[in-house]
Amino acid sequence: MGPTEDDGGASNYSSIYVESFEEMISTLERRSEDSHDEVSGIKSGMEADGVDTSDAKELLTIFDWVEDELPMLRRRLSLAKVAHGGQPDELSASVFEPVTLPTEDELSEARDLADRINNHGYTDAELAEIIHDVAGELDTSDPDIMSEFFGRLGVQQAEQLISLMYETGSETMQEDIQAFSRGLGAATMDTDPSAEFTEFVEEFTTAPTHDGNLVTPVAWGRLALMQSGNFDQEFVENAVTANGLDQFGENNNFDYRGGGNVAGNAGLPDDVIALAFGALGNHPEASRNVINGMPGDMSDVVDSVFGYCGSVGNDDVADAFGRAINSGAGVNDEYWRDHSDEAAQFAFSFMLAAGEHPEVPWGIKQHMGELAASYRQEILTGASMDDAKFRDSSMSAPDNFDGLYNVDPAFYLSPEDTYRFLHGFADTDELMAPFDEAMGEMFELLPSQAAGGDQRAQEDGEPDPRQFEKMMTAFGNLAGLQNTAMLDVRGDMDERDKAIREGIAQVLTFGLGKVPTPQTIAPKLGWKAFTYVVGKGLSSYTEGGETRVDQVEAEDHQMALTMHYMVAEALLDADYPHTELPDEITDENGNLLPVEDIAKSEEAMRAFAEWTDANNTGDGTPFDDKVDHGAGVFLGGQDNAEHTVESWGLGEEWTPSK
Amino acid sequence: MCGDDESTNPEYERLKDLKDRVTNNRDSIEEALKDAKNRMDEGDTWTGSAAATPWAEEVAGRHRRIPGLVDGMIDAIEARMSEVGESGDSTE
Numbered sequence: 001m002g003p004t005e006d007d008g009g010a011s012n013y014s015s016i017y018v019e020s021f022e023e024m025i026s027t028l029e030r031r032s033e034d035s036h037d038e039v040s041g042i043k044s045g046m047e048a049d050g051v052d053t054s055d056a057k058e059l060l061t062i063f064d065w066v067e068d069e070l071p072m073l074r075r076r077l078s079l080a081k082v083a084h085g086g087q088p089d090e091l092s093a094s095v096f097e098p099v100t101l102p103t104e105d106e107l108s109e110a111r112d113l114a115d116r117i118n119n120h121g122y123t124d125a126e127l128a129e130i131i132h133d134v135a136g137e138l139d140t141s142d143p144d145i146m147s148e149f150f151g152r153l154g155v156q157q158a159e160q161l162i163s164l165m166y167e168t169g170s171e172t173m174q175e176d177i178q179a180f181s182r183g184l185g186a187a188t189m190d191t192d193p194s195a196e197f198t199e200f201v202e203e204f205t206t207a208p209t210h211d212g213n214l215v216t217p218v219a220w221g222r223l224a225l226m227q228s229g230n231f232d233q234e235f236v237e238n239a240v241t242a243n244g245l246d247q248f249g250e251n252n253n254f255d256y257r258g259g260g261n262v263a264g265n266a267g268l269p270d271d272v273i274a275l276a277f278g279a280l281g282n283h284p285e286a287s288r289n290v291i292n293g294m295p296g297d298m299s300d301v302v303d304s305v306f307g308y309c310g311s312v313g314n315d316d317v318a319d320a321f322g323r324a325i326n327s328g329a330g331v332n333d334e335y336w337r338d339h340s341d342e343a344a345q346f347a348f349s350f351m352l353a354a355g356e357h358p359e360v361p362w363g364i365k366q367h368m369g370e371l372a373a374s375y376r377q378e379i380l381t382g383a384s385m386d387d388a389k390f391r392d393s394s395m396s397a398p399d400n401f402d403g404l405y406n407v408d409p410a411f412y413l414s415p416e417d418t419y420r421f422l423h424g425f426a427d428t429d430e431l432m433a434p435f436d437e438a439m440g441e442m443f444e445l446l447p448s449q450a451a452g453g454d455q456r457a458q459e460d461g462e463p464d465p466r467q468f469e470k471m472m473t474a475f476g477n478l479a480g481l482q483n484t485a486m487l488d489v490r491g492d493m494d495e496r497d498k499a500i501r502e503g504i505a506q507v508l509t510f511g512l513g514k515v516p517t518p519q520t521i522a523p524k525l526g527w528k529a530f531t532y533v534v535g536k537g538l539s540s541y542t543e544g545g546e547t548r549v550d551q552v553e554a555e556d557h558q559m560a561l562t563m564h565y566m567v568a569e570a571l572l573d574a575d576y577p578h579t580e581l582p583d584e585i586t587d588e589n590g591n592l593l594p595v596e597d598i599a600k601s602e603e604a605m606r607a608f609a610e611w612t613d614a615n616n617t618g619d620g621t622p623f624d625d626k627v628d629h630g631a632g633v634f635l636g637g638q639d640n641a642e643h644t645v646e647s648w649g650l651g652e653e654w655t656p657s658k
Numbered sequence: 659m660c661g662d663d664e665s666t667n668p669e670y671e672r673l674k675d676l677k678d679r680v681t682n683n684r685d686s687i688e689e690a691l692k693d694a695k696n697r698m699d700e701g702d703t704w705t706g707s708a709a710a711t712p713w714a715e716e717v718a719g720r721h722r723r724i725p726g727l728v729d730g731m732i733d734a735i736e737a738r739m740s741e742v743g744e745s746g747d748s749t750e
Binding site: 012013014015016017020021023024027028031032034035038039041042045046049050051052053054055056058059062063065066069076092097098099 | 669672673676679680683686687689690691693694697698702703704705706708709710713716720723724727728730731734735737738742
């Protein structure tokens with residue numbers, strides 16, 4: 001069974017929190033052994049001097065009891081590690097009870113499975129069948145059985161296994177590789193392995209070299225068995241380091257391809273470095289430790305990887321490196337509001353390092369987009385130019401930087417570094433989709449929350465803190481930077497503009513609920529539309545009905561209306577004081593009509609504009625001012641961003657041509 | 659001080675050292691199972707009625723017995739110290 005959040009209330013299984021359980025066992029073992037030795041020594045002294053030792057003996061039985069318990073505790077830990085499968089630490093793993101130690105028969109069967117491969121003696125079709133049968137019989141949930149199997153199989157056979165599948169014409173190669181990989185992962189979770197498997201681990205994590213150079217086919221054969229399943233962290237670190245990354249760190253001017261024809265049939269990259277990073281892709285801590293441990297700093301590592309990607313001319317390494325980076329940065333297993341310090345530091349270093357490159361390998365771009373989505377608070381904060389505009393990037397808040405309402409970034413990028421990172425994946429809407437969606441979600445949420453904060457402050461008699469305006473400005477800054485990056489990378493944006501117009505037009509025509517697109521269209525399209533409006537500096541919509549020169553202009557007007565609507569809606573959601581909504585823009589319950597209904601009627605569009613303009617009541621900052629400011633960031637947002645980017649003097653590689 | 663070296667009973671001294679050894683190590687001995695007991699009590703290490711709950715009771719029960727057994731060892735040593743006496747004269 002996999003991880004669970006409950007407490008294991010059912011009677012037939014245990015819920016084990018792997019990290020704490022492992023610490024408990026090691027502490028218990030160490031302290032109990034020390035105490036046993038100490039009490040034993042005292043007892044000998046007592047006996048020598050004729051002291052009654054009955055209590056000392058009884059005390060020793062307690063420590064003996066602990067010793068007797070340890071194998072079963074370790075067995076549970078091993079099973080729990082496999083069941084936990086690299087999930088976040090806060091989730092427990094379920095282990096069925098009663099747990100038993102594997103019987104000698106079971107261990108013998110595991111050895112027999114390995115012998116069927118080891119002893120066949122011919123590289124023929126029958127061996128392919130044997131390997132396939134064995135793969136199907138592996139109990140990949142049992143670390144003790146798996147370590148027995150691989151201990152018997154031996155490293156040389158293991159590292160040749162995939163080549164054997166290829167040479168024997170296996171038709172089930174890919175699924176078999178996954179089974180052996182999961183099995184090997186489980187074996188490495190055995191906390192009390194046999195001497196044979198201990199030796200296996202030692203050999204597997206020793207660099208295969210000839211004349212000081214990595215023997216890439218051997219390293220490939222090993223690392224190819226580590227692309228599925230979850231592995232013991234130390235094993236992963238040692239294996240990827242020994243079988244590739246150690247030498248790569250010293251010398252990236254070497255051909256690390258090692259899979260040859262086998263790789264294609266195996267459905268795996270033929271590059272050892274791609275496999276090494278690939279093995280880190282679902283091991284966050286190992287990824288951080290290994291990449292941070294490579295020679296130089298993150299900037300050097302990124303230089304080295306990007307340089308190598310260019311020389312081998314395929315995207316596998318960049319793709320795998322991106323997965324390793326995102327793993328270490330907590331993209332897969334941490335909530336975006338609550339990144340760990342280690343993951344955030346790792347992400348920060350990578351963002352700065354990647355931002356040194358005006359061209360990044362294509363294979364890493366999608367991962368950069370996902371990283372930006374996961375660090376959406378940090379990107380929004382980084383784009384903010386309201387105060388401390390000339391700050392340097394840092395892990396702590398810069399001086400004179402107030403931050404944004406209900407945004408809690410783990411680090412602070414400068415606007416320039418934010419731009420540089422966005423530039424890396426601005427090539428297509430597909431690459432930007434995860435980021436657009438993340439920003440859309442925040443755009444739906446944060447302005448309204450900030451407006452609510454402003455309102456409460458004013459109700460308490462304080463001056464308007466204008467968090468709403470700061471928030472809208474930050475979103476406007478970000479949209480401008482994003483748009484400028486897209487302009488530079490893509491050259492022209494006609495296709496994108498058309499797609500967004502059509503998307504919005506579709507929403508406005510049919511209503512959000514009726515558009516046959518995924519549920520996520522609202523945030524994604526909302527943010528794309530916002531960047532579009534900022535890019536175009538669209539501000540008016542009331543004339544649309546009267547002066548429609550062509551369809552494009554009409555759609556732009558509708559777009560501007562949509563943006564104004566979103567701003568007003570954010571304020572209404574926050575119950576910001578406002579005048580009564582006129583009948584033309586309300587439904588039967590007095591609520592603001594959906595934007596698609598307003599867009600259909602010239603009268604409603606005009607009423608909406610007049611209503612927002614007329615909203616000047618109240619003691620605090622009027623609703624109208626808030627809307628005007630919110631909408632104001634559409635105006636000149638692009639010019640502002642382009643001028644700012646130009647002022648950094650980054651050169652042609654980074655700046656849109658005039 | 660209670661007399662010169664010549665009157666000190668060596669067995670008594672050994673027992674005294676033994677008692678000191680027990681006393682000095684008492685904290686670490688008593689804490690041998692404490693971490694496990696605490697983690698099991700806190701419920702975020704290993705839970706489930708089939709195995710975890712009985713094991714938590716076993717470890718807690720043994721943890722509670724340790725101080726009494728250490729006291730018993732000290733009592734036994736002190737009893738023997740009384741028997742052998744502090745000075746050489748009272749030996750045997």
